[in-house]
Amino acid sequence: MKVTAAVNREKSQPFTIEQLELDAPRPDEILVRIVGAGLCHTDLTIRNNPLVLPSVLGHEGAGVVEQVGEGITKVKPGDHVVLTFPSCGRCANCQQGHPAYCVRSFGLTFSGVRPDGSTTLHKEGEKIHGNFLSQSSFATHALTLERNAVKVLPDAPLELMGPLGCGIQTGAGAVFNSLQARMGSSIAVFGLGSVGLSAVMAAAVVRCSKIIGVDINPARMQMAKELGQPTSSTPARPTRFRRSRRLHVKG
Ligand SMILES: [Zn+2]
Ligand SMILES: [Zn+2]
Structure with missing residues (x-):
């Protein structure tokens, strides 16, 4: 075709x-x-x-x-x-x-x-x-x-x-699967591009108590502050990356 x-x-x-x-x-x-x-x-x-x-x-x-x-x-x-x-x-x-x-x-x-x-x-x-x-x-x-x-x-x-299919699962998967971050953890994310911001969203989903974003771009920093806010309905302990679909909808 x-x-x-x-x-x-x-x-x-x-x-x-x-x-x-x-x-x-x-x-x-x-x-x-x-x-x-x-x-x-x-x-x-x-x-x-x-x-x-x-x-x-x-x-x-x-x-x-x-x-x-x-x-x-x-x-x-x-x-x-x-x-x-x-x-x-x-x-x-x-x-x-x-x-x-x-x-x-x-x-x-x-x-x-x-x-x-x-x-x-x-x-x-x-x-x-x-x-x-x-x-x-x-x-x-x-x-x-x-x-x-x-x-x-x-x-x-x-x-x-x-x-x-790539950037979001790379950032979120690192938090959910590789780091296995849990509620109450502290996490630092260096670089707040799409991969880093996805990691920030994942950290908010698992309710990390302290999420530190590091970047030199003020707009990215502002976006990270918004995406890093936990919501009352975010699941506390997603155990597998498949929860990322919910993360995306909320993001
Ligand atoms: Zn890619
Ligand atoms: Zn193979």
Whole structure:
């Protein structure tokens, strides 16, 4: 199908908006119409230090499932999804509940091709690298994998949900899962960008007693003060990151 995408053709140059051809989904792939996508620092890092060219970046996509391969059971056309990082689901780290440390992560994230070496995107015979974090969501449509797609409620604001797939879960997950901060803890967050502010929100959710934000940007400091305020209805002890959806709604 024809799609419009932001293509990284040259190191450190602006993306070019181009019409490309996107493959139909294979049995293990999901076609998503992208509604919104976050711009993460990793996108800019790779744009400025490309591993493969030309390519389509974007790894905080959110959208609506349009088509699924015959092997897909988790989502169906019409479902609203947020796309996140890829993992194989089969290696020891994935099996032990640590997909962020998947041994196949690098290839699934940065190779620009499917595991068999094919590209999902083309332009008049030219191969365009896709599969960035197994999604390449800087486009009107993206092909992704079942483990990348997280179904969300149909009334969730899809245009805002994309950053849950990387920046928000990185900051909030650090507080909930890595630090396992609990009610009454003190916490200091250095850097109040989207990742740091997500950590501040998570600290408020678990009711840390003292939340210290460190930044040189007064506007960010002000935002941190607002987001770091606990509300009477915030849950005291979220034990897993899945609570982050509630966090986002409140944020
Ligand atoms: Zn990211
Ligand atoms: Zn794995």
